[in-house]
Amino acid sequence: MTFRSKAFEIAQGRISPVLTPPAEKVADLYGSNTFSDDVMRTLLSAEAYTKISNAIRSGSTIDREVADEVSAAMKSWAISKGATHYTHWFQPLTGTTAEKHDSFFDLTIDGKAVEKFKGSALVQQEPDASSFPSGGLRATFEARGYTGWDPSSPAFLMDNGAGGKTLCIPSVFISYTGEALDYKAPLLRSLVMLDKAATAVCQFFNRDVDKVTPTLGIEQEYFLVDKALYYARPDLLMAGRTVFGHSPARGQQLDDHYFGSISPRVNAFMVDFEFEALKLGIPVRTRHNEVAPGQFECAPTFEEINLAIDHNALLMDLMQKVGDKHNFQVLFHEKPFAGINGSGKHNNWSLSTDTGINLLAPTSKPKENLRFLTFLMNVVKAVHDHADLLRASISSAGNEHRLGANEAPPSIVSVFLGKDLTAMLEELVSKGEITLEKGENFYYKLGITRIPHLQRDNTDRNRTSPFCFTGNKFEYRAVGSSQNSASPMIVLNTIVAAQLMEFKKEMDERLAAGEEKKVATVEILKRYFTESKNILFEGNGYSEEWIEMAKKRGLSNISATYEALHAYITDKTVHVFERMGILSSRELHARYEIELENYIKKLQIESRVIGDLALNHIVSTVVKYQFKLAQTARSLTDLEMLEEAEPIKEIIKDISSHIVIIKRLVHEMTESRKTANSMEDLLEKAKFYGSEVKGYFENIRYHVDKLELLIDDEDWPLAKYREMLFLE
Numbered sequence: 107m108t109f110r111s112k113a114f115e116i117a118q119g120r121i122s123p124v125l126t127p128p129a130e131k132v133a134d135l136y137g138s139n140t141f142s143d144d145v146m147r148t149l150l151s152a153e154a155y156t157k158i159s160n161a162i163r164s165g166s167t168i169d170r171e172v173a174d175e176v177s178a179a180m181k182s183w184a185i186s187k188g189a190t191h192y193t194h195w196f197q198p199l200t201g202t203t204a205e206k207h208d209s210f211f212d213l214t215i216d217g218k219a220v221e222k223f224k225g226s227a228l229v230q231q232e233p234d235a236s237s238f239p240s241g242g243l244r245a246t247f248e249a250r251g252y253t254g255w256d257p258s259s260p261a262f263l264m265d266n267g268a269g270g271k272t273l274c275i276p277s278v279f280i281s282y283t284g285e286a287l288d289y290k291a292p293l294l295r296s297l298v299m300l301d302k303a304a305t306a307v308c309q310f311f312n313r314d315v316d317k318v319t320p321t322l323g324i325e326q327e328y329f330l331v332d333k334a335l336y337y338a339r340p341d342l343l344m345a346g347r348t349v350f351g352h353s354p355a356r357g358q359q360l361d362d363h364y365f366g367s368i369s370p371r372v373n374a375f376m377v378d379f380e381f382e383a384l385k386l387g388i389p390v391r392t393r394h395n396e397v398a399p400g401q402f403e404c405a406p407t408f409e410e411i412n413l414a415i416d417h418n419a420l421l422m423d424l425m426q427k428v429g430d431k432h433n434f435q436v437l438f439h440e441k442p443f444a445g446i447n448g449s450g451k452h453n454n455w456s457l458s459t460d461t462g463i464n465l466l467a468p469t470s471k472p473k474e475n476l477r478f479l480t481f482l483m484n485v486v487k488a489v490h491d492h493a494d495l496l497r498a499s500i501s502s503a504g505n506e507h508r509l510g511a512n513e514a515p516p517s518i519v520s521v522f523l524g525k526d527l528t529a530m531l532e533e534l535v536s537k538g539e540i541t542l543e544k545g546e547n548f549y550y551k552l553g554i555t556r557i558p559h560l561q562r563d564n565t566d567r568n569r570t571s572p573f574c575f576t577g578n579k580f581e582y583r584a585v586g587s588s589q590n591s592a593s594p595m596i597v598l599n600t601i602v603a604a605q606l607m608e609f610k611k612e613m614d615e616r617l618a619a620g621e622e623k624k625v626a627t628v629e630i631l632k633r634y635f636t637e638s639k640n641i642l643f644e645g646n647g648y649s650e651e652w653i654e655m656a657k658k659r660g661l662s663n664i665s666a667t668y669e670a671l672h673a674y675i676t677d678k679t680v681h682v683f684e685r686m687g688i689l690s691s692r693e694l695h696a697r698y699e700i701e702l703e704n705y706i707k708k709l710q711i712e713s714r715v716i717g718d719l720a721l722n723h724i725v726s727t728v729v730k731y732q733f734k735l736a737q738t739a740r741s742l743t744d745l746e747m748l749e750e751a752e753p754i755k756e757i758i759k760d761i762s763s764h765i766v767i768i769k770r771l772v773h774e775m776t777e778s779r780k781t782a783n784s785m786e787d788l789l790e791k792a793k794f795y796g797s798e799v800k801g802y803f804e805n806i807r808y809h810v811d812k813l814e815l816l817i818d819d820e821d822w823p824l825a826k827y828r829e830m831l832f833l834e
């Protein structure tokens with residue numbers, strides 16, 4: 107029995123677990139494992155509560171006494187719910203989350219056991235954490251890493267599985283010199299700037315607005331593979347994606363998985379992790395089968411962006427843990443299986459005021475719509491001016507496989523606004539205003555008055571566009587499923603903040619020169635529209651024509667990660683990031699290096715896995731099968747059945763030809779890896795890996811996949827696509 111058939115048998119024998127839903131109503135369960143506003147209000151003195159609430163709202167600092175009171179309250183709350191440990195929970199540049207648990211338990215000087223958690227430990231910790239990537243920011247022995255409490259994201263209790271819970275405190279991770287070593291620190295900085303810039307612009311329209319916060323809703327796509335089969339695929343285990351595997355006769359061509367009925371086993375997993383997520387205050391709402399067999403999606407309601415990003419990182423961790431209980435491996439890789447849909451993390455971003463206005467939602471009032479158009483056009487202009495940087499922010503070895511293939515947006519950054527909105531903007535440019543006839547309103551202009559019950563965002567959509575307007579928000583679809591959303595969102599917040607400041611500056615100048623406010627706004631927006639028009643695209647982003655057209659328009663189409671990443675360190679990027687105070691040139695260079703290194707390492711791992719599987723699993727098995735064939739052919743020849751022996755000899759020859767090529771290619775790939783590894787220059791090395799070494803991957807795969815079709819199904823060592831994808 108092969109490892110594969112054993113694994114298949116185990117996987118087939120699984121029974122869906124019976125889930126006992128928690129006794130509480132969802133509304134009562136929601137946030138029960140978070141140190142929420144309600145909990146704080148109950149446990150803190152009125153004075154401390156007011157101070158902490160202000161700090162959360164305005165970002166002001168928290169004094170020592172308040173920190174002590176909060177930590178004492180957190181400790182008693184956490185211990186009463188079964189926690190034994192606490193940790194600063196942060197998001198280093200590895201792309202995953204990090205935690206280092208400390209026990210509440212301590213000894214007094216006279217040896218008595220106490221439970222301790224001081225304000226100082228809440229506010230700041232020094233976990234060392236020196237092995238995380240820093241891109242050279244922590245090269246000297248002096249450069250310690252610190253974590254610092256982010257009070258705007260509630261602390262939560264993480265169940266450690268085998269008993270015991272840990273109090274997790276969302277934190278930033280910075281170096282001794284204050285440089286950001288994580289995603290959260292620059293994200294928080296970008297929020298401050300965006301708030302400042304957007305509030306100032308908002309006040310042209312609504313004087314009462316004091317704060318603008320981006321909101322984010324993250325759709326998370328993923329694949330599920332049975333644990334046993336997962337272990338029968340060393341490539342999934344090592345690289346997160348299958349490097350070989352012939353496509354099954356039936357893939358996604360019938361579109362029968364998409365939105366199909368969810369199997370009981372998968373449903374049990376979903377329900378289970380959703381309950382856990384709800385307890386942690388993650389507002390998960392939708393679940394469905396995605397396009398590819400074995401692929402699914404879940405999406406929470408949108409939240410304030412910092413929370414949405416923390417929650418997504420936490421959700422990914424949670425899904426993996428709950429997946430273990432259900433014998434599922436959750437695959438977050440952007441392209442775990444060739445030839446079918448990859449996985450994205452669609453980021454639905456908007457801007458919301460403290461007075462409850464969604465600045466990207468059109469309304470029926472002309473004055474408000476000028477505000478809407480102002481924010482809309484400023485975003486479009488920002489994306490136009492920094493398209494390459496947005497592209498860089500979603501570049502990775504995994505996304506390189508996904509973008510532009512099987513229903514994923516292409517590498518060209520374009521913006522979709524929808525036919526009606528574009529027509530309106532055209533009208534604005536040609537006439538200077540949007541004419542509303544008597545009885546007409548904005549919705550009418552959007553052509554949907556007759557179907558008022560339909561949500562705007564369902565009316566006009568384009569899922570082939572990487573960055574599309576969906577009625578009341580922008581959806582950045584090109585983000586990879588395994589990524590931390592902060593990377594693209596830091597970029598988006600920063601470029602929009604910078605753009606809004608430009609707009610404000612020009613408005614102030616025009617107003618000072620005596621121009622009327624509405625005229626000034628329209629004049630500027632008209633110019634923005636004309637200047638950014640070439641990034642607007644309404645057609646099919648998957649088509650060949652678009653690639654040609656985009657080229658003619660002068661838009662970049664960068665498919666290689668190592669090239670795309672360059673936008674992080676151009677003068678233009680450094681200028682805008684430094685001006686906005688988000689990341690310094692040094693920090694940007696560090697991030698660039700980390701991304702390049704990450705790319706190199708991923709390809710190095712894949713290349714090793716390919717070599718190992720090809721020779722130690724495939725060729726070795728195939729040779730044994732060939733021997734069986736040779737024996738059969740010899741027996742037939744002995745029986746003088748020469749004609750019957752012929753087809754068998756043909757198969758033997760066929761197999762041999764593939765083996766010879768695989769053997770040669772693996773050898774060449776290994777040599778090219780050696781050349782790459784000896785390179786000093788990081789970019790040269792990444793380039794060499796991305797072109798030369800990676801160049802062998804598809805080629806080797808082609809021959810291995812051919813062998814999959816030639817070998818007795820029983821002997822084939824690796825779990826096949828049909829086994830991994832259709833078993834639920």
Ligand SMILES: NC(=O)CC[C@H](N)C(=O)O
Nearest residue numbers: 397447448449450513514
């Ligand atoms: N139906 C869909 O939304 C497909 C999206 C696709 N999976 C992606 O990679 O983005």
